[in-house]
Structures are given as C-alpha cells and as structure tokens.
Amino acid sequence: MNTIDTVASSALPTGAGGQFDPAPLLLRVRDLQHHYPLPRTRLLGPRARVAALQGVSFDIRAGRSLGVVGESGSGKSTLARLVMALDTPSGGTVELLGRDLHRLPARELRAARRDFQMVFQDPYGSLDPRQTVERIVTEPLQALDSATGAELRERAAEVLAQVGLRPGDALKYPHEFSGGQRQRIAIARALITRPRLIVADEPVSALDLSVQAQVLNLLADLQEQFGVTYLLISHDLAVVQHLCDEVLVLHQGRIVERGAPEDLFSAPRHPYTQALVASVPRIDAL
Structure with missing residues (x-):
C-alpha cells in the first residue's frame, strides 16, 4: 500500500525495516490535524479553513532519529x-513519555519542556544579537531551574565544549561567529536541559555544504554520546539519509510513504516520493 495514513498496531515494537526494536517508546503522535483559517472573503458566514495536517500518526523510540521530508x-x-x-x-494527540503535551496544565508543560527542545532553521535569526552566548545557551535553564549564576556559567561552559566551542566563547555575542558556529550555539542551547527529544527544523539548510556536514556529524556524535532522540524536518533527502533511521514523506498534510532511508530513496513507491527522489541532482547527469 502506497499511502499510509495510520500506524499499524503491533504487539512488538518495530523499526523501519519491520524488525523488533527493543528501545522504549518516547514520542507517540496519533491522528494529528491542524487547520489554518483563510482571510475572510465576505463579512458574514464562517471563515474558510485550509488543512495543513490531516491525520498524521507515527512513533519515535528512544535514541532513534525520524526524518520528515x-x-x-x-x-x-x-x-x-x-x-x-x-x-x-x-x-x-502528541504524547511524550506517555503525557499528552496539549492537555498538560501550563505549569506542567513548562516543566516538561526540559525533556524536549528545538533547533530552528536560521542560525542568524534564532539567536538574540543583544545577548551573550552564555545568556542564550542558559535561557532554557533560567525558565526551569533556580540555579545560581556560577552553576549556569559552569553548565554553559560544559555544553559549549560538547558542541566543539571554547568556554571563553560564552562571553561573546552571536555576530562574532560564523553560521556553522551559530548553529552549534543553537544546538548547545537545546542540549543544556539534557532533553530526551530534539526537534530540528531544517537545521542545516541555511549553511554552506561543507558546514552542513560538520553540523550533521555533530548531531550524530551527540546522539551516540547522550542517546538523544531526533525528529528531523528537512526538504533535503541527503540530510535525512545521513542521520535518520526512518523517514516519513509528507505531502499535502498526509504521510504518503515511510521506511528506512536506503529503501525509500532507492525504490520509492509513491509517485510523490518518486518525484522527490528524481529532483535530487546527480553528478552523472550533469
């Protein structure tokens, strides 16, 4: 079946290839829908709405990476x-560690954010230019903890070292860094709460190709070291193939195909996936 709108139930956890996966379930998304209102075309009557997501369902197990293209x-x-x-x-529903995030009271949701953080697309726009790197990186902790200034400085130095930056960089400002270094700062900010899940929305699309490889390798190393789980959003098939265990193909708000990246991209079944794969430039075709 080419179109996949639901996740088949199973007595055993399975990976992309349908084999047993012993890792515990971390994120469970079921029948997720979202509709945006369109601008009014008349004064009276209901506003028209457009469906951005239509019944999306998937699981991510701890320590795994799921790509969405x-x-x-x-x-x-x-x-x-x-x-x-x-x-x-x-x-x-969106359930993280068994808790429906959208039904948690505001206070519990703030506390739960320790377990999931985000890396945004633009390393130039996602960092406040008026704040030091230390302030930027420790911002998630400031909202969660009652840590002292000395403890925050220690944590900032620790996490900057983990992403390949120097402790002294904590006192600098974003404009003093290259694009790749800024994205490392954004990753450090996401890591500082020691989250279970990192959602990365096009994390390398604004970077040069050589820098993209460095950031992707960093993400892979951090996963190996800390067991972090990734939900990687990308339009670039090579990016998800490099990092992800499983890939979902999203088209007009629906999942149309899913599988291991090497299978999905070598023998795509759905016409939309086939078109995506065919659009990737090939050296032998140039």
Whole structure:
C-alpha cells in the first residue's frame, strides 16, 4: 500500500525495516490535524479553513532519529510546532513519555519542556544579537531551574565544549561567529536541559555544504554520546539519509510513504516520493 495514513498496531515494537526494536517508546503522535483559517472573503458566514495536517500518526523510540521530508507547504514545519506544543492542534494527540503535551496544565508543560527542545532553521535569526552566548545557551535553564549564576556559567561552559566551542566563547555575542558556529550555539542551547527529544527544523539548510556536514556529524556524535532522540524536518533527502533511521514523506498534510532511508530513496513507491527522489541532482547527469 502506497499511502499510509495510520500506524499499524503491533504487539512488538518495530523499526523501519519491520524488525523488533527493543528501545522504549518516547514520542507517540496519533491522528494529528491542524487547520489554518483563510482571510475572510465576505463579512458574514464562517471563515474558510485550509488543512495543513490531516491525520498524521507515527512513533519515535528512544535514541532513534525520524526524518520528515516534503516540499514547502507539505506541513513539515506545522508538524514541528505541534510536537513542540508551540501551536494547538485541531485534533489528535502528541504524547511524550506517555503525557499528552496539549492537555498538560501550563505549569506542567513548562516543566516538561526540559525533556524536549528545538533547533530552528536560521542560525542568524534564532539567536538574540543583544545577548551573550552564555545568556542564550542558559535561557532554557533560567525558565526551569533556580540555579545560581556560577552553576549556569559552569553548565554553559560544559555544553559549549560538547558542541566543539571554547568556554571563553560564552562571553561573546552571536555576530562574532560564523553560521556553522551559530548553529552549534543553537544546538548547545537545546542540549543544556539534557532533553530526551530534539526537534530540528531544517537545521542545516541555511549553511554552506561543507558546514552542513560538520553540523550533521555533530548531531550524530551527540546522539551516540547522550542517546538523544531526533525528529528531523528537512526538504533535503541527503540530510535525512545521513542521520535518520526512518523517514516519513509528507505531502499535502498526509504521510504518503515511510521506511528506512536506503529503501525509500532507492525504490520509492509513491509517485510523490518518486518525484522527490528524481529532483535530487546527480553528478552523472550533469
């Protein structure tokens, strides 16, 4: 079957290839829907709405990486914002560690954010230019903890070292860094709460190709070292193939195909996936 709108139930946890996966379930998304209102065309009557997501369901197990690919407008970034509980879904559930994030009281949701953080697309726009790196990196902790200034400085130095920056960089400002270094700062900010899940929305699309490889290798190393789980949103098939265990193809708000990246991209079944794969430039075709 080419179109996949639901996740088949199973007595055993399975990976992308249908084999037994012993890792515990971390994120469970079921029948996720989101509709945006369109501008009014008349004074009276209900506003028309457009469906950005239509019944999206998937699981991610601890320590794994799930990629979501699709062209602009397919619903990828909407999905990321709903998983992060930044927007409210029109229907469906997002359960992290068994808790439905969209039904948690505000105070409990703030506390739960320790377990899930986000890396945004633009390393130039996602960092406040008026704040030092130390302030930027420790911002998630300041909202969660009652840590002292000395403890925050220690944690900042620790996490900057983990992403390949120097402790002294904590006193600098974003404009003093390259794009790749800024994205490392954004990753450090996401890591500082020691989250279980990181949602990365096009984390390397604004970077040069050589820098993209460095950031992707960093993400892979951090996963190996800390067991962090990734939900990676991207339009770039090579990016998800490098990092992800499983890939979902999103088209017009629906999952149309899923599987291991090597299988999905070598023998795509759905016409939309076939078109995505065919659009990737090949050296032998140039």
